[in-house]
Amino acid sequence: MRRSTNTTFALAALLSSAALATANTETISFSEVPTGTSIHGVTIAGLATFHSQIQALDAPATQTEGVPDDGPWGEGAFLIGEMGDFLIIELSAPATRAEVHFSLNETIHSSVQMHLQAFDIDGNMIAFEQGFPTFANTWPASLGDSVSGSAVIEGVGEIHCVAVSFAAGPFATMFALDNIALDTTRCNSADLAAPFGVIDFFDIAAYLAAFSAQESVADRAAPFGVFDFFDVASYLNAHASACDE
Numbered sequence: 001m002r003r004s005t006n007t008t009f010a011l012a013a014l015l016s017s018a019a020l021a022t023a024n025t026e027t028i029s030f031s032e033v034p035t036g037t038s039i040h041g042v043t044i045a046g047l048a049t050f051h052s053q054i055q056a057l058d059a060p061a062t063q064t065e066g067v068p069d070d071g072p073w074g075e076g077a078f079l080i081g082e083m084g085d086f087l088i089i090e091l092s093a094p095a096t097r098a099e100v101h102f103s104l105n106e107t108i109h110s111s112v113q114m115h116l117q118a119f120d121i122d123g124n125m126i127a128f129e130q131g132f133p134t135f136a137n138t139w140p141a142s143l144g145d146s147v148s149g150s151a152v153i154e155g156v157g158e159i160h161c162v163a164v165s166f167a168a169g170p171f172a173t174m175f176a177l178d179n180i181a182l183d184t185t186r187c188n189s190a191d192l193a194a195p196f197g198v199i200d201f202f203d204i205a206a207y208l209a210a211f212s213a214q215e216s217v218a219d220r221a222a223p224f225g226v227f228d229f230f231d232v233a234s235y236l237n238a239h240a241s242a243c244d245e
């Protein structure tokens, strides 16, 4: 324990410079998740942890086949879910703006809705937005007609949790979520603890705690699944460059 504490303070002394940062947009790219990975408890990009409350069928999973065609709302892999799934996205750093894009298969109904909710640090809902389709035909023709749209929440203060659900059950069987854009005030991936926007000792302490607990946020470098020097080096590199831009 003593050795660990000394190491912590040595790191803090080495990297004690603190600086302020401006708002930073971070995108949760589902292409970062291996094909077929269940999203239960999986941390993506070190910022969001996904959970789903299953109201109907199997858990959502990422797919690269049988997903919407690349289009104006994004490219690559998507997060696929069954209608009735309720997706909860817990943020490790508060966001000031959240934008989510969606597509629904097998529907031509422009009245279908995505419901986007935002919650504060105490779990109180602070915003409810409805996203309506604005364009069509993003799924492969073999999977039928489709519609797509987006929803944005901003100007409501710090968002600590986002929830996504759909009111389109009668019209579609599957949904796809594209990359989720989040505006945060944190500097970069090294900004793990409050105060966000400032890189200081508390961020190092948070990283070391996550590393000791072998949390996925600490697994920053290959070999993934292994917590070693390369992960620490990656964090220290980000910590040293944080807020300098």
Ligand SMILES: [Ca+2]
Residues within 6 Å of the ligand: 191, 192, 193, 194, 195, 196, 197, 198, 199, 200, 202, 203
């Ligand atoms: Ca911080």
Ligand SMILES: [Ca+2]
Residues within 6 Å of the ligand: 219, 220, 221, 222, 223, 224, 225, 226, 227, 228, 230, 231
């Ligand atoms: Ca690793």
